[in-house]
Amino acid sequence: MLARKINRSELPFDIINYTMLVIVLFTAIYPLYFILIASISDPNAIYNGEVWLLPKAVTFKGYYRIFHSDSIWVGYLNSLKYTFTGTLLNLLLTLPAAYALSRKHLSGRNIFMMIITFTMFFSGGLIPTYILIMKLGLRNTLGAMIFPEAVIVWYLIIARTFFQTTIPDELNDAASIDGATDLKFFIRIVLPLSPALIAIMVLYYGVYHWNAFFNALLYLEKEKLFPLQLVLRNILIQNEVSSEMVGDLSSVAEQQKLSDLIKYGAIAVASLPLLIAYPFLQKYFVKGVMIGSIKG
Amino acid sequence: MKTIFKKPIHSYGSIQKIFRNYQLYLFLLPTLAYFIIFKYIPMYGVQIAFKDYISIKGFWGSPWIGFANFERFFNSVEFWNTLKNTLGLSVLQLTAGFPMPVILALMLNQVSKKRFRKIAQTAVYAPHFISTVVMAGMVYVFLAPKTGIINLIINALGGDPIFFMGKPEWFKPIYVLSSIWQHTGWEAIIFIAALTSIPQELYESAKVDGASKLQRILYIDIPGIMPTAIVLLILNVGNVMSIGFEKAFLMQNDLNRVSSEIIATYVYKAGLQNAQYSFSSAVGLFNSLINLILLFTANRIAKKVSDISLW
Numbered sequence: 001m002l003a004r005k006i007n008r009s010e011l012p013f014d015i016i017n018y019t020m021l022v023i024v025l026f027t028a029i030y031p032l033y034f035i036l037i038a039s040i041s042d043p044n045a046i047y048n049g050e051v052w053l054l055p056k057a058v059t060f061k062g063y064y065r066i067f068h069s070d071s072i073w074v075g076y077l078n079s080l081k082y083t084f085t086g087t088l089l090n091l092l093l094t095l096p097a098a099y100a101l102s103r104k105h106l107s108g109r110n111i112f113m114m115i116i117t118f119t120m121f122f123s124g125g126l127i128p129t130y131i132l133i134m135k136l137g138l139r140n141t142l143g144a145m146i147f148p149e150a151v152i153v154w155y156l157i158i159a160r161t162f163f164q165t166t167i168p169d170e171l172n173d174a175a176s177i178d179g180a181t182d183l184k185f186f187i188r189i190v191l192p193l194s195p196a197l198i199a200i201m202v203l204y205y206g207v208y209h210w211n212a213f214f215n216a217l218l219y220l221e222k223e224k225l226f227p228l229q230l231v232l233r234n235i236l237i238q239n240e241v242s243s244e245m246v247g248d249l250s251s252v253a254e255q256q257k258l259s260d261l262i263k264y265g266a267i268a269v270a271s272l273p274l275l276i277a278y279p280f281l282q283k284y285f286v287k288g289v290m291i292g293s294i295k296g
Numbered sequence: 297m298k299t300i301f302k303k304p305i306h307s308y309g310s311i312q313k314i315f316r317n318y319q320l321y322l323f324l325l326p327t328l329a330y331f332i333i334f335k336y337i338p339m340y341g342v343q344i345a346f347k348d349y350i351s352i353k354g355f356w357g358s359p360w361i362g363f364a365n366f367e368r369f370f371n372s373v374e375f376w377n378t379l380k381n382t383l384g385l386s387v388l389q390l391t392a393g394f395p396m397p398v399i400l401a402l403m404l405n406q407v408s409k410k411r412f413r414k415i416a417q418t419a420v421y422a423p424h425f426i427s428t429v430v431m432a433g434m435v436y437v438f439l440a441p442k443t444g445i446i447n448l449i450i451n452a453l454g455g456d457p458i459f460f461m462g463k464p465e466w467f468k469p470i471y472v473l474s475s476i477w478q479h480t481g482w483e484a485i486i487f488i489a490a491l492t493s494i495p496q497e498l499y500e501s502a503k504v505d506g507a508s509k510l511q512r513i514l515y516i517d518i519p520g521i522m523p524t525a526i527v528l529l530i531l532n533v534g535n536v537m538s539i540g541f542e543k544a545f546l547m548q549n550d551l552n553r554v555s556s557e558i559i560a561t562y563v564y565k566a567g568l569q570n571a572q573y574s575f576s577s578a579v580g581l582f583n584s585l586i587n588l589i590l591l592f593t594a595n596r597i598a599k600k601v602s603d604i605s606l607w
Contacts (some may be wrong), residue, residue: 010509031423047448049449051447099320115328124335126560127580130567130568181319236432274426296329
């Protein structure tokens with residue numbers, strides 16, 4: 001095995017490259033790290049600029065309030081519900097269709113693909129869609145959260161490309177000679193051969209549902225239906241840290257400080273599940289991009 | 297087990313094929329139903345842009361008023377402002393944001409230590425998974441006038457705190473910078489993948505010819521990712537008018553509205569907050585059509601200039 005030679009003349013380039021990359025790395029991670037340490041630090045210490053590497057005067061007041069808040073728990077449970085059911089629906093509508101569209105012997109598949117991909121470039125727009133959803137009676141329902149984006153075209157394309165490359169049409173011939181129907185073939189052969197794709201679809205759609213908030217804003221009026229992101233929006237952006245969380249404090253200044261602490265904590269609480277699972281699952285996310293880019 | 301001898305699937309006549317494959321068509325049915333209901337019916341409904349929409353009468357029954365809604369938009373005070381904001385934001389996003397993932401991919405590609413590369417890559421696309429709400433929330437919290445970390449740093453360096461989110465002129469830079477922070481790593485993946493598919497021999501022969509790392513980047517890497525970059529650029533241009541509605545909506549407030557009201561948020565305001573359904577549909581349709589035109593134009597230009605295009 002050849003020993004790696006360090007090319008002296010390229011050293012300056014490498015040094016600059018590595019340095020810049022380290023800076024980029026730091027820039028990417030530090031904001032997230034800061035949120036984490038700020039969420040358990042004394043707000044006064046933060047305002048004085050003492051909190052930059054380590055938390056100061058560790059306090060869990062913020063988290064205490066968050067975990068004792070009904071709206072956050074309700075939001076969490078709703079988000080889990082929407083994510084679970086939404087992803088299930090996504091799989092049911094994406095995988096069989098992507099498989100069917102991947103079979104070259106399906107007449108008219110090009111037309112179907114065009115009908116589907118056209119929607120990526122043009123749509124009726126916000127208002128006609130809104131009117132439709134309302135007329136379908138989906139206001140304040142689970143349906144409003146999972147039907148509008150039941151199929152994301154880009155993910156359908158990824159799945160189709162995967163089936164095209166992994167399940168050659170010759171397999172269909174062999175199976176049909178043995179008398180297998182398409183349905184049996186799909187369930188007994190195709191799916192077991194595609195765990196990576198299923199993982200990718202679950203992750204992609206799952207992240208989409210977990211982070212979704214706009215449909216909730218449009219179609220849900222009852223607070224008990226709000227997903228986590230909508231609750232977060234009220235806390236972080238509308239600045240409505242509800243009185244249930246800080247109402248018992250005496251001064252406005254005290255309320256303000258605790259509000260800030262709660263904001264940091266809320267960000268952490270909402271993003272932590274994803275960011276923790278992320279290092280273990282990221283290879284699936286990357287794979288999805290790779291598969292998609294073959295066609296793209 | 298009884299084996300039924302059948303002909304291979306693709307040697308049937310075409311009507312027979314359709315019947316043979318009926319199960320595959322059933323696979324497609326729910327999905328197509330979804331697209332027809334939730335994508336194509338709204339497209340049909342967009343005709344209310346040319347009507348005076350009355351809820352009881354529905355899409356079809358509402359009275360026709362032609363281009364009146366469009367005229368109203370073009371003549372309105374909001375027209376030039378929202379157009380300017382939309383285009384300004386998009387152009388800034390394209391010029392500042394598009395090169396970043398490319399540069400990052402080029403830099404990462406030059407790293408020979410696999411471990412560092414993997415760690416760097418993983419770290420750098422973590423921000424992508426944060427939700428829009430959290431991203432906007434982070435922006436508000438970090439840029440808060442007295443308590444945000446950015447202003448604390450400015451204070452420490454001797455400056456005066458800036459009320460970033462209250463000043464219109466800061467809206468676009470903040471929007472684009474936070475987008476770059478959040479998405480560069482993720483968008484670099486495609487380019488990294490493209491770079492790894494460049495054959496090693498090209499690098500070997502370049503090294504033999506005495507090419508420096510910089511030269512190898514310029515003459516091998518960049519041409520190597522050109523096709524990918526152009527396709528992505530075309531797709532991005534086709535999105536110019538629909539730029540990040542959710543993020544703009546969240547970052548918008550009464551103080552910076554002059555700069556943060558883009559066409560998409562105006563559609564929301566006029567349509568959903570002021571219930572002017574036809575009018576806002578017209579604005580939305582205008583938006584979509586401009587996007588389509590830009591998409592076709594970008595594709596044609598790319599075809600002429602480089603042989604690479606979307607179709």
